[in-house]
Amino acid sequence: MDSFYELFENVKHVCHADPKVSEVGYNKWIKSLEAKKFENGVAVLAASNDFMRRTTEEAYAETIKRAFEQVLGFPVEVEFIVNPNAAEKKEPADGFDEIEQRMADLMSSHQRSDYELTFENFIKGKSNELAYAYCIAVSGKNTANKSLNRAVFNPLFIYGDSGLGKTHLLRAIEHEVRKNFPTLNVIYTTGESFTNEIVKAVSDKDTYSFHEKYRKADYLLMDDVQFIAGKEMTQEEFFHTFNELYQAGKQIVITSDISPNKIKKLEERIKTRFALGVQADVSAPDFETRMAIVKRKAELLDLNLPDPVARIISEKIKNNIRQLEGAVNKIKGLTMFSNESPSISMAQRVIKETLIDAQPAEITVDRILNDVAAAFNVQAEDIRSANRNAQISLARKAAVYIIREVKGLSFTAIGEEFHRNHSTMTISYADIKELMKKNSDLKETVDDIINNLRTV
Numbered sequence: 495m496d497s498f499y500e501l502f503e504n505v506k507h508v509c510h511a512d513p514k515v516s517e518v519g520y521n522k523w524i525k526s527l528e529a530k531k532f533e534n535g536v537a538v539l540a541a542s543n544d545f546m547r548r549t550t551e552e553a554y555a556e557t558i559k560r561a562f563e564q565v566l567g568f569p570v571e572v573e574f575i576v577n578p579n580a581a582e583k584k585e586p587a588d589g590f591d592e593i594e595q596r597m598a599d600l601m602s603s604h605q606r607s608d609y610e611l612t613f614e615n616f617i618k619g620k621s622n623e624l625a626y627a628y629c630i631a632v633s634g635k636n637t638a639n640k641s642l643n644r645a646v647f648n649p650l651f652i653y654g655d656s657g658l659g660k661t662h663l664l665r666a667i668e669h670e671v672r673k674n675f676p677t678l679n680v681i682y683t684t685g686e687s688f689t690n691e692i693v694k695a696v697s698d699k700d701t702y703s704f705h706e707k708y709r710k711a712d713y714l715l716m717d718d719v720q721f722i723a724g725k726e727m728t729q730e731e732f733f734h735t736f737n738e739l740y741q742a743g744k745q746i747v748i749t750s751d752i753s754p755n756k757i758k759k760l761e762e763r764i765k766t767r768f769a770l771g772v773q774a775d776v777s778a779p780d781f782e783t784r785m786a787i788v789k790r791k792a793e794l795l796d797l798n799l800p801d802p803v804a805r806i807i808s809e810k811i812k813n814n815i816r817q818l819e820g821a822v823n824k825i826k827g828l829t830m831f832s833n834e835s836p837s838i839s840m841a842q843r844v845i846k847e848t849l850i851d852a853q854p855a856e857i858t859v860d861r862i863l864n865d866v867a868a869a870f871n872v873q874a875e876d877i878r879s880a881n882r883n884a885q886i887s888l889a890r891k892a893a894v895y896i897i898r899e900v901k902g903l904s905f906t907a908i909g910e911e912f913h914r915n916h917s918t919m920t921i922s923y924a925d926i927k928e929l930m931k932k933n934s935d936l937k938e939t940v941d942d943i944i945n946n947l948r949t950v
Contacts, residue, residue, distance in 0.1 A: 501565065502529035502539070504875070508561035511861030513946075515557060523550045524558070528577055535570050537562060540577035547574045564864070567873065569694070611665035617790055619783030622659055625652045625774035629663045632745055633670040649736075649746040651768050653753050654776035657814035660749040664715045667747060671713055678712040685721030689728045696727070704731075709738045713745045720750045724759035724869075736767055746771075758942060779815065784808040787815055791822040797829065803836045810845045821848050857900055857947050859911050865943050866893045878912055891926040892940050894919050900947055 509515055509524050527550065530538040539558070541547040551574045562570045613635060618626050632647045652660050668682050683691075688708075695704035708714065714735070722728045739746055750757060753775070754768040779787065785808045792799035799822070811817045824844045825836050834840060860874070867874040870889035877890045890912070897908050905916040905923070912919070930937035 498529045498532040498537075501532070502527075502537070504565045505558065505561045507860045508564050508864055508874075509554070509557055511858060511864045512557055512561070513861075515554070519553070523554055530575065532570075536573055537570050538573045538575060540575050542577055544576050547576050550574060564867075564874070611662050612669050613666045615790065615794070616659065616662055616666055617779075617783055617787045619779050619786070621777040621779045621783060625654075625660075625663060625776050628652075628772060628774050629667050629747070632747060633667045634674060635670045647745075647772055648740065648743075649748060649768060649771040651748050651750070651754060651771065651773040652776060653750045653773065655778070655813070656751055657816040658776045658778065659815050660776060661717055662815075664717055664747060664749060667713070668715055675712075679710060680713040680715070681708065681711040682715040682717070684717040685719045685728075688716065688732065689722060689725055692728055692731045705735075708735045711739060711744060713747070714739055715747045717749050718751070719748045720752065720757050720760070722760070723757050729761050729764060733761070733764055733767070736764070740767070740770070758938065778813045781808055784812070784818060787818050788822055791819045792826075795822065795826045797822065797826045797836070799825070799836050802838060803841045806838060806841050807845060811848060817848050821845060824848070859897060859901070862896050862900065862943075862947065863893055865947060866896065869939055869943055888926075888929075888936075891922040891929075892936075892943075894922040895926045895940065896944055896947070898923055900944060 506524060506527075510520050515524070523546070526542060526546070528540040530540050532538070541550055555572060555574070558572055559570065562572065613626075613630060613633070616626060628647055628650050629652075632650055652663060654660060664682060668680050671678055671680050692701075692704060695701045719732075722732055736746060748768070753773065754760065754765050757765075785804060788804045788807050789799065792804070803825070807818065807821050811821060821841070821844050824847070825840060828834055828840060828844070829836055863874040863877050866889050867877060870885060870892065872883075872886050872889050876883075876886045877893050879886075881887075894908055894912075897903055897911070898905070903911075905919040909916045909919045926940070930940060
């Protein structure tokens with residue numbers, strides 16, 4: 495690439511395609527960043543003011559780091575600064591911006607609060623009572639004499655859709671064990687972090703430190719284990735880590751967005767290990783539980799929320815606890831900085847914003863290419879290139895097929911994306927269809943990409 499500016503434009507495209515980044519979030523925080531310099535493995539990015547710098551760093555630093563690594567092929571550090579060329583602006587331009595910015599500060603502070611992620615602040619209901627009971631048991635919270643007997647619950651596997659409280663339960667276990675058994679080594683991680691750590695350990699030729707960290711845990715709490723599926727090296731490390739901890743009688747608690755038997759490309763030997771203990775699902779909360787969650791969140795924020803306002807939030811936001819709590823956060827912000835009291839009309843505005851923000855990210859060609867690149871272990875820019883490497887060529891054909899199936903573009907339009915004529919795209923589409931008929935693994939990979947694009 496000719497310049498750091500061009501490089502960062504590609505990084506922005508990757509961030510924009512990330513399903514975890516909303517359109518509002520991208521436009522507000524990432525798009526406005528300026529590329530300043532890149533040297534000694536550090537990318538320096540400038541925000542227009544200190545508030546923008548702090549918020550972007552807290553909310554999107556890891557996303558931007560991942561995007562740099564995807565574009566460059568190696569990890570970099572990211573430093574956020576205030577643009578020295580920006581006009582000095584200590585206060586937001588108008589009242590709306592002030593409310594918006596202070597709300598962001600407020601929500602950020604509450605999201606970082608460890609106090610919230612305890613058993614005391616977890617709202618039980620029919621949708622989660624079994625998972626809650628199992629987590630209480632493995633934490634030793636109600637155990638006489640603070641002794642632990644966890645064998646029957648090891649491993650504990652909790653599954654359910656995103657935003658239903660699985661992370662809260664893991665963090666509550668962590669909180670309880672650290673409080674009552676301070677000498678025990680508790681490790682909380684995610685499937686993505688575990689994967690990134692082993693990749694870095696192998697790259698640095700320092701797997702010893704990785705093994706020392708994970709295989710000496712008394713509690714291993716892993717969120718979103720489904721992320722390791724299809725990653726051969728990560729699954730190998732996880733398998734041996736699991737075995738060593740299990741045989742030593744250490745507690746393992748795992749969460750996933752689906753039950754272990756339904757995680758595609760997860761090795762059978764790992765699935766059988768999960769079956770050694772107990773499993774519990776969490777589902778969408780019923781109305782009464784949603785009301786309790788809203789009221790409890792309001793109590794934590796010292797917000798006097800009238801029952802009719804709590805009711806409309808609970809009626810309209812049905813499937814995601816994070817969205818429920820986020821709506822209460824926003825109402826708290828509005829009442830603090832706009833001199834309004836909580837009302838039905840305020841709740842309706844907040845609910846509308848919350849549900850709009852929760853809409854799936856637009857399926858762009860760049861997003862498709864990034865997903866295909868990740869699945870085929872190539873770079874997205876190579877798919878667009880003239881590189882004839884066999885793996886890249888296969889990924890390119892898969893991308894043509896997926897763009898055609900998901901976006902419905904003509905072969906001429908697809909050809910313009912790849913700087914090729916429509917007949918070449920037609921041949922690529924036909925080739926991959928034939929290959930998928932003969933190769934079930936290839937078909938499963940392509941189908942998985944399409945399903946993820948349509949559901950995330």
